[in-house]
Amino acid sequence: MSTVAAAGSQNLWFLSRGSGLVLLILFSAVIVLGVATRTGSAPRRWPRFAVAELHRTLSLFAVALLVLHVVTAILDPFVTIGWAAAVLPLASPYRTLAIGMGALAVDLSGAVLLTSVLRQRLGQRTWRAVHWLAYLAWPAAFIHSLTAGNDLGIWWVALAEVGSAAAAAAAVLARVFSRSRGEPPSGPPRPASAREVLRVR
Amino acid sequence: MNTVDSDRPGVNAAELRAGHLPRLLPARIWGGPASLAEHLARHGPLPAIGRDAGSRAEFIAEVGRAGLTGRGGAGFPTARKLHAVATGRDVPVVIANGTEGEPASAKDKVLLAREPHLVLDGAALAARMVGAPRAVVVVHDAVREIVDDAAAQRRRARLDRVRVTVMTAAGGFVAGEASALVNWVGHGIPLPTEVPPRVSERGLDGRPTLVQNVETLAHLALIARHGARWFRTLGTPAEPGSMLVTIIGAVHRPGVYETEIGRPVSEVLDLAGGPAAALAALLIGGYFGTWLDPATAGALPFSAAGLLAAGGSPGAGLVAALPADACGLTETARVARYLAAESAGQCGPCVFGLDSIAGELEALAAGRRFDQARLRRWLGQVDGRGACHHPDGAVHMIRSALDVFAAEIGRHARGWCRGTRSPGVLPVPPRRAP
Amino acid sequence: MTGRARLRVDPIACDARGLCAEVLPELITLDDWGFPIILARDVPPGLRHEAAEAVRLCPTLALRLDHTARDR
Numbered sequence: 001m002s003t004v005a006a007a008g009s010q011n012l013w014f015l016s017r018g019s020g021l022v023l024l025i026l027f028s029a030v031i032v033l034g035v036a037t038r039t040g041s042a043p044r045r046w047p048r049f050a051v052a053e054l055h056r057t058l059s060l061f062a063v064a065l066l067v068l069h070v071v072t073a074i075l076d077p078f079v080t081i082g083w084a085a086a087v088l089p090l091a092s093p094y095r096t097l098a099i100g101m102g103a104l105a106v107d108l109s110g111a112v113l114l115t116s117v118l119r120q121r122l123g124q125r126t127w128r129a130v131h132w133l134a135y136l137a138w139p140a141a142f143i144h145s146l147t148a149g150n151d152l153g154i155w156w157v158a159l160a161e162v163g164s165a166a167a168a169a170a171a172v173l174a175r176v177f178s179r180s181r182g183e184p185p186s187g188p189p190r191p192a193s194a195r196e197v198l199r200v201r
Numbered sequence: 202m203n204t205v206d207s208d209r210p211g212v213n214a215a216e217l218r219a220g221h222l223p224r225l226l227p228a229r230i231w232g233g234p235a236s237l238a239e240h241l242a243r244h245g246p247l248p249a250i251g252r253d254a255g256s257r258a259e260f261i262a263e264v265g266r267a268g269l270t271g272r273g274g275a276g277f278p279t280a281r282k283l284h285a286v287a288t289g290r291d292v293p294v295v296i297a298n299g300t301e302g303e304p305a306s307a308k309d310k311v312l313l314a315r316e317p318h319l320v321l322d323g324a325a326l327a328a329r330m331v332g333a334p335r336a337v338v339v340v341h342d343a344v345r346e347i348v349d350d351a352a353a354q355r356r357r358a359r360l361d362r363v364r365v366t367v368m369t370a371a372g373g374f375v376a377g378e379a380s381a382l383v384n385w386v387g388h389g390i391p392l393p394t395e396v397p398p399r400v401s402e403r404g405l406d407g408r409p410t411l412v413q414n415v416e417t418l419a420h421l422a423l424i425a426r427h428g429a430r431w432f433r434t435l436g437t438p439a440e441p442g443s444m445l446v447t448i449i450g451a452v453h454r455p456g457v458y459e460t461e462i463g464r465p466v467s468e469v470l471d472l473a474g475g476p477a478a479a480l481a482a483l484l485i486g487g488y489f490g491t492w493l494d495p496a497t498a499g500a501l502p503f504s505a506a507g508l509l510a511a512g513g514s515p516g517a518g519l520v521a522a523l524p525a526d527a528c529g530l531t532e533t534a535r536v537a538r539y540l541a542a543e544s545a546g547q548c549g550p551c552v553f554g555l556d557s558i559a560g561e562l563e564a565l566a567a568g569r570r571f572d573q574a575r576l577r578r579w580l581g582q583v584d585g586r587g588a589c590h591h592p593d594g595a596v597h598m599i600r601s602a603l604d605v606f607a608a609e610i611g612r613h614a615r616g617w618c619r620g621t622r623s624p625g626v627l628p629v630p631p632r633r634a635p
Numbered sequence: 636m637t638g639r640a641r642l643r644v645d646p647i648a649c650d651a652r653g654l655c656a657e658v659l660p661e662l663i664t665l666d667d668w669g670f671p672i673i674l675a676r677d678v679p680p681g682l683r684h685e686a687a688e689a690v691r692l693c694p695t696l697a698l699r700l701d702h703t704a705r706d707r
Binding site: 037038040047048049052053119120123124 | 648652653654657658691692694695696
């Protein structure tokens, strides 16, 4: 009986670790695609809507996988984390800070997800303000991946970590240095739109 | 007599009642602002209209009978606007529009500088008509002090039952647009927003807002004293009354004059002493107006109906006379570049489109190249595609230039220009610092 | 779906991202600067789904689909 239980516990552990690694790669891809959507810098042959839809689809898939990752980690009897630790950053008795980063990533991703689903209802300003939190969620998830897992010794895990970090960093730099679409060719700088400034109607 | 004659001692009250010009402007060309005492001596006190809803509705009906339309360029029937604001959902507010963002036009500044009390009468009256507790009078910086003084005189005399505040207008061409004006007064940002909803439904602080050109309000103040029938003794049955015009360019005495609506354009030019040289073209209305051939335009009545036949309209009352030794294409290119730079910058087709269009016109003016098909495509793509009418107005003016100066285009693109004087008949302010 | 559906672009919100014209080329084309020109305001029933997609996809929520009652 105990071997079965132990085997079950091992499966949960593998699932949690495996889903975690896939999540890191997925979220990094989502950031890259998000920046590509915003700056319109995908390969020319890719329709813009396809890039946008891929960003959306991958992020939804990532959220589903995130649920699996969190549930398997908490259900795993080998370590005691507790359900609250999934969303409250300092609630885990086991590796408090590392799990806490994960909880932070969950919270921020949850906010981004919720506002994106309700975007039409909430309006562009609110959606955009919350969406910026994605740039906080990724580092939180990354730090979590470095500190909460034990697999950095495996070469392809380390490679995935480095590759993900490089991709995300490149995306962020591209976003920072991209000219936003509308800069007039000459004349005075374009003022912010009245709508953004005034929160009109 | 329907002309301004600087040698006459001045139209007295009786003559004004009899329907003579000038109505708005004083007869003497030079002088300072009329003081409150002088104003009351010339025009008499403003009748106390509007004690109750009935008399307010009756006066609005009288304004309707007078047929007063907006003098800011759009020509919207004033009574209809008053009614819409008066019957709005919330306590309204009045904004008197003396911005005059049009660089070549000076009529509002001159009116405010000479007869500020007529305008303030009209603003206070309009506020009472629509039930607004306050009126904001937005004026060009050049006349701010004069209007401030006039408002102070009225406050000391406890003349008005509504609160009248004076503000300086924002600079720039679009600052006089109704929604931009509301945003300037309310938030200090002179940018237009999309219409609907109209400012008469939801404007300043979300309230029904009456935005009226200062000249319109001055006419309103006179209608209150003399009635609709009096107002109609000048002008045409469809477009009654008088209007102020700014006449610039190759005329003997450029300036601001008052004319009855419907006089032939050539007679309007005669108010300024007539052409000082052979003319190549007329620009009528403003920088959103229409270039016209002077021979055909001269006989047309200066009215919306009369100029419609040639695709034009009186607009903001500008008449610019382009002499034959000036180049209309160069002037148009300069104005087009100005209009492009004055875009609020909120809508892509306006920002990019007007910039491209101005660039093409500048190339034509410089004799470098000209792709008329591409320019016309751009004009079509820009027209009507902004949140406000800035691009539409620019497109209209430019299209009329391509028509009137069509014969010169081919040669101009190859480097030949008729202009032997430096460009600048149409004033273009220097670019403002960003 | 009964009633009319009309496409509208908020020109201030629009930032020329171009997704709408990819999804609904029958009704939306891009001008020389990448901003959308609505070719026909009324959306035929066969394109309602694509129009709704285009509205959903607009990154700045500038594209709107106004539904009016049939009797108007």
